[in-house]
Amino acid sequence: MPATYTLISSNVLTSSAASVTFSAIPATYTDLVVRAAARSDFANTIELMEITINGNTSSLYSMTGVYGEGSSAISDRDSGTSLNFDPIDAANNTANTFGNYELYIPSYLASQNKPVGTFAVYEQNGASNNRVQANAGLFRSTAAITSLEFAPRYGTNFVSGSSFYLYGISNA
Amino acid sequence: MATTYEKIATTTLGSAAATIDFTSIAGTYTDLRIVASLKGAGTGYTDSVSRIAFNSDLGGTTYSYTWLRGDGSSASSGRSTNSPYCRGYQSGSQAGNQPSFYIADIFSYAGSTNKTVLVEASADLNGSGYVYRMVNLWRNTAAITSISLSSPNGDNLVAGSTATLYGILKA
Numbered sequence: 427m428p429a430t431y432t433l434i435s436s437n438v439l440t441s442s443a444a445s446v447t448f449s450a451i452p453a454t455y456t457d458l459v460v461r462a463a464a465r466s467d468f469a470n471t472i473e474l475m476e477i478t479i480n481g482n483t484s485s486l487y488s489m490t491g492v493y494g495e496g497s498s499a500i501s502d503r504d505s506g507t508s509l510n511f512d513p514i515d516a517a518n519n520t521a522n523t524f525g526n527y528e529l530y531i532p533s534y535l536a537s538q539n540k541p542v543g544t545f546a547v548y549e550q551n552g553a554s555n556n557r558v559q560a561n562a563g564l565f566r567s568t569a570a571i572t573s574l575e576f577a578p579r580y581g582t583n584f585v586s587g588s589s590f591y592l593y594g595i596s597n598a
Numbered sequence: 599m600a601t602t603y604e605k606i607a608t609t610t611l612g613s614a615a616a617t618i619d620f621t622s623i624a625g626t627y628t629d630l631r632i633v634a635s636l637k638g639a640g641t642g643y644t645d646s647v648s649r650i651a652f653n654s655d656l657g658g659t660t661y662s663y664t665w666l667r668g669d670g671s672s673a674s675s676g677r678s679t680n681s682p683y684c685r686g687y688q689s690g691s692q693a694g695n696q697p698s699f700y701i702a703d704i705f706s707y708a709g710s711t712n713k714t715v716l717v718e719a720s721a722d723l724n725g726s727g728y729v730y731r732m733v734n735l736w737r738n739t740a741a742i743t744s745i746s747l748s749s750p751n752g753d754n755l756v757a758g759s760t761a762t763l764y765g766i767l768k769a
Contacts, residue, residue, distance in 0.1 A: 430764065431603035456762070457633060488724040492668025492731075503670030505724060530720075532633055532699045533760070541635070541697050543720030543729075560668070562720035562729040564696055595633075597608040597762040 431459075436591045442467065442583035448592045449573040451534075455594030458531040460574065463524040464588040465515040468581030471555040473516040475527060475546070476579040477509040479565050486566040493559035510579045511561045512546040517581070520550045524588060534571040539564060601767065606630075608762040614639055614754040618747040620763045625708035625741050627765030632745070634761035635699040636688035640753035648688035650702060651746045652713065652736055657682045665732040684734040687719035688749060688759075696723045700730075707742040 432455070437446050451458070466473040479487075488505040493513075504511060514525030525548035531540060542563040549556045574592070578584060604627075609618045623630070636648055649656065659680035666675050678685070687700040698721030705714050712735060719730035747761055 430601065430605050488722050490668060490670045490722040490727050490729050492666060492673045492729050494673075499666065499668075499673035499675070501668030501670055501673040501729075503722075503725075530701065532635060533697075538697055539695055541699050541720055541722065543699065543701070543718055545718070560666075560718065560729050560731050562698070562722040562727060564722040564724055564727075566696075566724060595603075595764075597605045597764075 430596050432594050432596070434592045434594045436589070438589040439584055439586050441586050444583050445575055445577040446584065446590045447573060447575040451572050451574070452594070453535055453570060454596070456533065456597040457595040458534045458571065459593040459595060460529040460590065462527045462576065462588070462590045464527060465524045465585045466517065466578035466581035467583045467585055468516040468578055469518060470516045470580065471518045472557070473514050473581055474510050474579040475512040475514050476577045477529070478575040479540070479571055480567070480569060480573055481575070482567060483507045487563065489561055489563045491559055491561040493557055495557050496553065509542065509563045509565070511563070512544050513548055513557045513559055514546065515548045519548065519555060523548070523550070531571065537568045539566045539568060540571065604765045604767070606763045606765050608760070610760040611755055611757050613757050616748060616754055618755065618759065618761045620745045623743050623745065627708070628706065628768040629766040630704040630707045630742070631764040631766060632702040632761060633699065633764070634686065634747060635697050636747065636759045636761065637693065637756045638688050638690050638749040638753045639756050640749065640751060641691045646688050646690045647750050648686040649748045649750060650684035650686045650715070651748070652684065652738070652742045653740060653744055654746070655738065656746065660737045661734060663732050663734040665730055668729045670726070684715055684736060685732055686717055686747065687721060687730060689721060693723055704742065710739045712737045712739060713742060
């Protein structure tokens with residue numbers, strides 16, 4: 427029986443990098459999963475993960491999210507030229523701490539628009555600057571997904587130690 | 599090394615049908631995961647429940663669930679007790695060509711405790727839609743051997759609706 431949940435590629439940064447790209451994603455799986463622990467050099471207490479699919483920077487992306495920061499829960503929505511709703515750690519947060527993030531893309535080869543689901547968290551042992559967030563996203567393109575690029579939305583670089591893992595899930 | 603994440607079965611409807619069923623589920627895994635992209639044939643849905651039933655237990659009072667929802671402007675939470683089914687998610691006619699999906703993790707499905715199910719539903723519709731996180735409880739200690747996915751109100755699932763059942767093994 428073929429392996430169902432397979433590591434396709436990984437990138438653990440040993441120096442800062444402006445982006446991380448998984449390209450030439452094979453068309454041999456059913457779903458894709460990305461798990462990351464990431465932090466940017468943005469001088470703030472929150473950064474957002476920006477995801478570009480297939481290098482497409484047209485206005486084809488939309489997002490709906492719900493999150494909590496320790497008190498009330500909030501929902502928000504946005505659209506634009508990338509998926510950019512998921513929080514990760516930024517430079518003003520507790521040192522040596524990386525926000526955790528998971529992206530799930532079902533049926534990435536199907537000739538339909540692509541729904542995505544994400545879950546992201548960062549925690550600072552404080553009364554503020556913590557978040558747990560779940561998002562639904564949509565990439566309105568029927569093309570098969572062949573590349574995923576991750577970049578900090580506001581900062582210049584992901585810092586060293588940030589890690590990205592791409593898995594393929596097969597139902598064959 | 600034993601494979602820890604295996605496909606058990608997958609179904610993509612070639613024509614509309616009332617249910618997607620997984621039967622004769624072996625008790626050889628630790629947890630189960632369903633990845634489903636479903637669309638109901640009914641019209642007018644804007645926020646659509648779908649049904650997950652275990653071991654043909656549908657219509658009784660043995661399920662309950664609590665949900666957290668974001669609709670793009672407000673976050674809300676609610677619950678249902680003594681429910682007739684475990685709650686999943688499906689798109690309705692308003693979704694057009696915007697598919698949604700959910701993942702349901704069924705923990706310790708072969709054990710002799712009540713069954714907890716975590717559902718993550720993602721349904722952004724470019725200007726509308728929802729994101730859900732739900733916890734379900736099935737108050738039954740029997741091992742789960744079958745799962746049936748269906749629409750509420752007796753509506754069919756449309757052609758193209760798809761679901762895959764995976765087994766996750768700790769041993």
